[in-house]
Amino acid sequence: MADEALKDINQFLTFTLGKEIFALDIGTVREVLELTSITKIPRTPEFMRGVINLRGHAVPVVDMRLKLGMSKGEDTVDTCIIIVEIEFDGEFTVMGALVDSVREVFEMMPDTIEPAPKMGAAINAEYIKGMGRQNEQFIIIIDINKIFSAEELAIAKELAGMGGGADHLSPQEDSVAAYA
Known part of the structure; x- marks a missing residue:
């Protein structure tokens, strides 16, 4: 019974952009890097x-x-690059997401995640997987697989190909475990 309850817990890496708190599903995150030369x-x-x-591979940063x-x-000094794996049409692309700061890995039960608002959101509602809450603050949960168009991912793949391609990085290298 306890194992079934654990399967229903979602883990998210929270980060900030301005005064807003966002989150990515931890399953899409490979690692978190300090800001480096871009x-x-x-x-x-x-x-x-x-x-x-990134270890001999060119990784595009957004x-x-x-x-x-x-x-x-x-x-x-708090600016970070979150290395994510994006799936589109069955193919995976590795990209870096430049954010103001990384906060923590945060667990939320599925029943505590509300649907994306239909209006009033600061960002395109199609990008929002849902809204969570931590204490009194809302967390905007982003669906990283919906943020980029096919053309944008093609550009990213082309840029990644410049350094031998980042698609061959082993998953979870230097993972975000330090933030858990």
Whole structure:
């Protein structure tokens, strides 16, 4: 019985963009990195910050503030890159998501997650998997698989191919266990 209850718990990595708290399903997160040197690539969308070298592989990095329609922020000592694995049409793409700060791994029961609001959200409701709550703060749970279009993922795959491709990184290397 206890094992069945544990299967119903969802774990999310929480992070901030401005004053808002967001979360990603921990199953899509490979690792969290401190901000490192990002090489800008010409003729890419504004939200595409560039690529980083991750153990010999080029990994595209997206500024999540810009991708979600927020204003550009300043990089700080707390700025992090969350390495995520995105699935689209049965294929996986590894990308970095630049965020203001990473908070913690947070567990939520499915019945405590509310549907995305139909109006009034600061970001596109299609990107929102649901709304959670921690203490008195709302947490916007993002569906990372719906944020990027096929064209944007094609650009990311092309950028990743520059360094031999990040698709060959072993899952959960340097995982987020330190944040659990």
